[in-house]
Amino acid sequence: MTGRKLWLAALAALVLAAPTLAAAQPKEVFIPLLVYRTGPYAPSGIPIADGFVDYFTLLNERDGGINGVKLVWEECETQYDNKQGVECYERLKGKSPVLVNPYSTAITYSLIPKAPVDKIVVFSMGYGMSAASDGRWFPWVFNFPTNYWSQASAVIRYISQQEGGLEKLKGKKIAHIFHNSAYGKEANPTLEELAKKYQFELSLLAVDHPGQEQKATWLQVRRLNPDWIFMSGWGVMNQVAIKEAASVGFKMDHFIGNWWSANDSDVVPAGEGAKGYKGATFHAPGTSFKVHADLMKFVYDKGKGSAKKEDVGAPLHNRGIVNAMFVAEAIRTAMTKYGNKPLTGEQVRWGFENLNLTEQRLEQVGMKSFTHPVKVTCEDHEGNGPVLIQQWDGKKWSVVSDWIAPMRDVVRPKIEAAAVEEAKKLGYTMRDCSKEK
Amino acid sequence: MIYREAGQFKTSYAADQAVFPVVQDRVVVAAAVVAAFVVPPLVANEYWLQAVLIPFLVYALAALGLNLLTGYAGQLSLGTGGFMAVGAYAAFKLTTAFPSLNIVVVFVLSGLVAAGVGLLFGIPSLRIKGFYLAVATLAAQFFLIWLFNKVAWFTNYASSGTITAPDRTLFGVLVTGPNSSASARYLTALGLVAVFAVIAKNLVRGRVGRSWMAIRDRDIAAEIIGVRPLRTKLLAFGISSFYCGVAGAGLVFLYLGSAETLAFDISISFLVLFMVIIGGLGSILGSFLGAAFIVLVPIVLANAPHAIGLRLPVALQKQIELMVFGGLIIFFLIVEPRGLARLWQITKEKLRLWPFPH
Numbered sequence: 098m099t100g101r102k103l104w105l106a107a108l109a110a111l112v113l114a115a116p117t118l119a120a121a122q123p124k125e126v127f128i129p130l131l132v133y134r135t136g137p138y139a140p141s142g143i144p145i146a147d148g149f150v151d152y153f154t155l156l157n158e159r160d161g162g163i164n165g166v167k168l169v170w171e172e173c174e175t176q177y178d179n180k181q182g183v184e185c186y187e188r189l190k191g192k193s194p195v196l197v198n199p200y201s202t203a204i205t206y207s208l209i210p211k212a213p214v215d216k217i218v219v220f221s222m223g224y225g226m227s228a229a230s231d232g233r234w235f236p237w238v239f240n241f242p243t244n245y246w247s248q249a250s251a252v253i254r255y256i257s258q259q260e261g262g263l264e265k266l267k268g269k270k271i272a273h274i275f276h277n278s279a280y281g282k283e284a285n286p287t288l289e290e291l292a293k294k295y296q297f298e299l300s301l302l303a304v305d306h307p308g309q310e311q312k313a314t315w316l317q318v319r320r321l322n323p324d325w326i327f328m329s330g331w332g333v334m335n336q337v338a339i340k341e342a343a344s345v346g347f348k349m350d351h352f353i354g355n356w357w358s359a360n361d362s363d364v365v366p367a368g369e370g371a372k373g374y375k376g377a378t379f380h381a382p383g384t385s386f387k388v389h390a391d392l393m394k395f396v397y398d399k400g401k402g403s404a405k406k407e408d409v410g411a412p413l414h415n416r417g418i419v420n421a422m423f424v425a426e427a428i429r430t431a432m433t434k435y436g437n438k439p440l441t442g443e444q445v446r447w448g449f450e451n452l453n454l455t456e457q458r459l460e461q462v463g464m465k466s467f468t469h470p471v472k473v474t475c476e477d478h479e480g481n482g483p484v485l486i487q488q489w490d491g492k493k494w495s496v497v498s499d500w501i502a503p504m505r506d507v508v509r510p511k512i513e514a515a516a517v518e519e520a521k522k523l524g525y526t527m528r529d530c531s532k533e534k
Numbered sequence: 535m536i537y538r539e540a541g542q543f544k545t546s547y548a549a550d551q552a553v554f555p556v557v558q559d560r561v562v563v564a565a566a567v568v569a570a571f572v573v574p575p576l577v578a579n580e581y582w583l584q585a586v587l588i589p590f591l592v593y594a595l596a597a598l599g600l601n602l603l604t605g606y607a608g609q610l611s612l613g614t615g616g617f618m619a620v621g622a623y624a625a626f627k628l629t630t631a632f633p634s635l636n637i638v639v640v641f642v643l644s645g646l647v648a649a650g651v652g653l654l655f656g657i658p659s660l661r662i663k664g665f666y667l668a669v670a671t672l673a674a675q676f677f678l679i680w681l682f683n684k685v686a687w688f689t690n691y692a693s694s695g696t697i698t699a700p701d702r703t704l705f706g707v708l709v710t711g712p713n714s715s716a717s718a719r720y721l722t723a724l725g726l727v728a729v730f731a732v733i734a735k736n737l738v739r740g741r742v743g744r745s746w747m748a749i750r751d752r753d754i755a756a757e758i759i760g761v762r763p764l765r766t767k768l769l770a771f772g773i774s775s776f777y778c779g780v781a782g783a784g785l786v787f788l789y790l791g792s793a794e795t796l797a798f799d800i801s802i803s804f805l806v807l808f809m810v811i812i813g814g815l816g817s818i819l820g821s822f823l824g825a826a827f828i829v830l831v832p833i834v835l836a837n838a839p840h841a842i843g844l845r846l847p848v849a850l851q852k853q854i855e856l857m858v859f860g861g862l863i864i865f866f867l868i869v870e871p872r873g874l875a876r877l878w879q880i881t882k883e884k885l886r887l888w889p890f891p892h
Contacts, residue, residue: 134849174848184585210712279694279794286693
């Protein structure tokens, strides 16, 4: 046999063996992680990515995965860029993932149309397309525990509580400073509607990517002199905005970031000036929960942690943990129906749709009072979960409000209308939830 | 070269003026085009089509457009991203307003819209030159992006400001939208690029191209011999923007599927300019080589550590990728400032004499 023939024979053998290799798959579930640890969004991207990986490591180390099925993952750097995100998705698609966390609203918009075709669940936790909360139109997309529109309405409710009632909003000036992208604009329609309803003056101030230059925006803020500022920022934009706010002498306790604009890395650069800055969140900050104790015991003390020890408990690190927990619990839910084995995208989708995280279950995963119970249904992929307000005291974040319910009466009809609109663009039809089980 | 053109006599003007006067060149190029149409859809997987070949084709078209303007007519432009955005948004508006309109017609019309906008922003080129013109075209970039961000009409009042490519068919096959196959989108992109490359090649060797080059080389001299600067420069802006517009439509419809204005920001303008400079100013082949370099090298670098079994942290890997990429750009510019196309030409000339160089 010549060398060439030998080579061909080896190739043929490999081709023949390939199906058997695939059949002898180890028991694991693959999760692609689209992260950004470099570029202008790295200050926000790093803690989330670390939180994610830490929780998955914890599950593997402590429990041996989910019901014996190991979690494997691979990170891919997107730099928060749509094109690189699509490239990452296509590259990792080859490893048969069951779900994807895009971690960028723009990438989410690009992946939503692919989800039903590729049978990969898009889980955009608290970001992405708000309209996708209507599960009847978007069976493959989930954005619980709550979305941008709910958040905006909850923040307005919080402001009204501070002012002494919803009717006191009348005539108040509220500015929304937003990242000029799909992400930042997402909250605008709801804010506009609420401005009409409660007759407050809304100013929409855009900050262009990447947000390092905001002098013009803050000049406008000084001229408008708003009573409250709500911010949808991300990455380096947050710390610049907080520094600018401090330097123009804006009352920091009247400056509320959304849940992507309130991390340690956002406030620390502004130093003393950031004291009093508030942010929305849907889980508590800090490390006083059982899950963190486990994290220390099973991950960090073994030297397997991905963040620095002192960064654990930062709001965005906790966000990564919560997100990973939702993913794991959805897979676990799917296993109750399909068995403890590696699952397909369709099976995991069922798991997401039937996820019911009760208070009791949260306690079991060591997250009692860390986050709010969530129940996902076929109609509602958002859960319309409540929001907390946390405040920075110069050293740490502490929660300063009760759980604030979003204005479902305003938000849900908007979601249903927008879902029809968005689904029409993609040529979807509405499914009948009474036939789902 | 491995082949000799000796014995190929040109007996007619047509033969002398052919795009590829040498038979072997013709055969090789024809074979390459046929292979491009046949091979990838058969062998390439979705990752290759979606993440490598389609972006390459889209960027090649944009680079082709900018090369006409910067490489041939000598007008430096940093507005490419803006003109691509015009094409993309025009295509989106047209196809949502007239869903039954053939998608190729939509692409061409959106190219025409971009050409119109390009003409408008080309007007300052009559007064300002060189770097100053580059700054003036920056205005186009920023203004257009601002416009698409500000006016919700362009996105059909989508709350997020995102435009999404709807499903459209060509000859009964889905070629855009989420349900279209990657091969169908690849073939559409390839068809567009092939046709427009042929047109560009013929443009630049005809009267129009010669007048562009005359303006580029010495505008006063060109004016004296009867080239009208107004018409010539505006034509260059118009045609270049047409190409960029079609490329922008392709970026959204054939490649990304959905996009916001961020996809067309200033970095795209620079990226396309780098493609033209690295590929070779004033060369059609250079546009393709430059696009291939800029699109492929980062992907190769991103996949290389995996291929050799090296597991690096993603951040480190990205930083190495950026450094190596930057280093390669500098290397190629030092080795051959006139671009990859010139490098290829030199290789051909050397091979022609091989093995007896004198």
